[in-house]
Amino acid sequence: MKDTQxxxxxxxxxxxxxxxxxxxxxGDQILxxxxxxxxxxxxGLRYLSRLTSxxxxxxxxxxxxxxxxxxxxxxxxxxxxxxYIYFTVPIDPxxxxxxxxxxxxxxxxxxxxxxxxxxxxxxxVRNQYLESQNLHLDHxxxxxxxxxxxxxxxxxxxxxxxxxxxxxxxxxxxxAQQRPAPLELERLGKEHPPSPLDPSRFAxxxxxxxxxxxxxxxxxxxxxxxxxxxxHEIHPIDPALMTFAQGDPNTLYNYSYWDIAEDEAFVIxxxxxxxxxxxxxxxxxxxxSFDFMHRSTHINHHTALQDANGQVRAVVSPVxxxxxxxxxxxxHSRGTLALRWVGAESLPxxxxxxxxxxxxx
Numbered sequence: 215m216k217d218t219q220x221x222x223x224x225x226x227x228x229x230x231x232x233x234x235x236x237x238x239x240x241g242d243q244i245l246x247x248x249x250x251x252x253x254x255x256x257x258g259l260r261y262l263s264r265l266t267s268x269x270x271x272x273x274x275x276x277x278x279x280x281x282x283x284x285x286x287x288x289x290x291x292x293x294x295x296x297x298y299i300y301f302t303v304p305i306d307p308x309x310x311x312x313x314x315x316x317x318x319x320x321x322x323x324x325x326x327x328x329x330x331x332x333x334x335x336x337x338x339v340r341n342q343y344l345e346s347q348n349l350h351l352d353h354x355x356x357x358x359x360x361x362x363x364x365x366x367x368x369x370x371x372x373x374x375x376x377x378x379x380x381x382x383x384x385x386x387x388x389x390a391q392q393r394p395a396p397l398e399l400e401r402l403g404k405e406h407p408p409s410p411l412d413p414s415r416f417a418x419x420x421x422x423x424x425x426x427x428x429x430x431x432x433x434x435x436x437x438x439x440x441x442x443x444x445x446h447e448i449h450p451i452d453p454a455l456m457t458f459a460q461g462d463p464n465t466l467y468n469y470s471y472w473d474i475a476e477d478e479a480f481v482i483x484x485x486x487x488x489x490x491x492x493x494x495x496x497x498x499x500x501x502x503s504f505d506f507m508h509r510s511t512h513i514n515h516h517t518a519l520q521d522a523n524g525q526v527r528a529v530v531s532p533v534x535x536x537x538x539x540x541x542x543x544x545x546h547s548r549g550t551l552a553l554r555w556v557g558a559e560s561l562p563x564x565x566x567x568x569x570x571x572x573x574x575x
Contacts, residue, residue: 220413220417220418221414224414229416229417232420236427237424240427243435244262244431245259247438249548251547257502261500262431265289266423268287269423270423273422284382284397285301290497290503291430293503294502295493301384302380303379305373306401307373311401312358312361312400313325314356314358315397316357318394318396321385322385322491323345324345325371326342327373327381328341328377328378328380328381329377329379331379334425334429342373344369361380383461383462387514389506390507434501437501440469441471448482464556464557465556466561468555470566472496472549474530474547476533478568479570480530481527481528481529481568481569483564483566485523487555487558487559489515489555490556492556493513493515493552494526495551496511496512496541496549498549498550505544510540511544519539530551533571
């Protein structure tokens with residue numbers, strides 16, 4: 215009966231109308247929660263258009279290609295890390311897969327299987343996670359990873375009944391100057407050509423994309439609201455927010471919100487502990503990273519300059535104040551901040567404040 219109803223919704227155009235209504239609702243939420251600034255409003259609508267484009271493309275592409283050279287995600291969402299190159303591929307838990315690759319210039323790589331998804335009722339749920347530090351490599355740093363329900367090979371990433379995606383994060387410490395690790399994913403077994411488009415399933419696809427759009431917008435508006443409640447302070451993220459967006463299990467996340475005038479600077483000071491990796495970045499009100507390939511918008515444990523006592527002072531400012539670790543606001547008066555720690559046994563105290571740029575020493 216439902217298949218018949220979905221086909222009717224394609225025939226009479228109702229499936230498309232309902233998708234557009236969901237898109238309009240998401241846009242209304244963006245405008246309702248935007249700062250009173252036309253620049254931020256326009257960025258919010260651009261953010262929604264980017265989400266829509268990406269979600270539609272992913273939902274209407276061949277979901278299970280036989281072989282795929284993994285293509286980095288271009289979407290900006292949830293304060294995406296400039297040091298990370300993200301990959302997401304749909305996975306059929308009844309199939310078996312093989313990843314072949316080389317570490318290249320990557321500082322580390324994380325391979326995770328997930329169920330659910332952003333914007334859904336269950337959220338994005340991490341099932342299993344495998345780090346490059348734990349991979350068996352050959353003498354030239356090449357590796358293979360098996361993805362299957364049954365254990366297979368030296369490097370095995372288990373699949374279970376709920377698994378629907380593979381996500382990979384490569385960390386490049388000087389991204390503009392380094393080459394990503396070359397990776398290839400192959401689905402094993404007999405090859406089947408993609409099925410012709412099913413009208414009923416396409417109606418369901420539009421429903422799913424519309425619902426995911428509204429859920430994702432709502433989810434990350436909640437993040438921004440939480441950060442903005444304590445501006446210019448650095449705090450660990452509310453664990454409840456991470457419940458619906460699980461990522462690297464070894465990363466500890468701290469966030470903030472900043473709002474400064476043209477002649478001001480937001481200063482963050484801390485002494486990093488020993489750890490595998492840390493990163494500090496800024497982004498816009500909608501939790502999009504800035505143009506990190508052309509502007510100085512983030513630092514990490516490799517690029518940051520420390521003083522004689524090992525302290526890092528990062529300075530968020532619209533104009534270069536002529537001090538180390540300047541983070542360029544890229545024309546923004548307000549935005550968000552993320553401070554990530556990987557493999558740290560303890561977290562340092564952070565001192566943050568707003569000052570006049572002219573008073574910086």
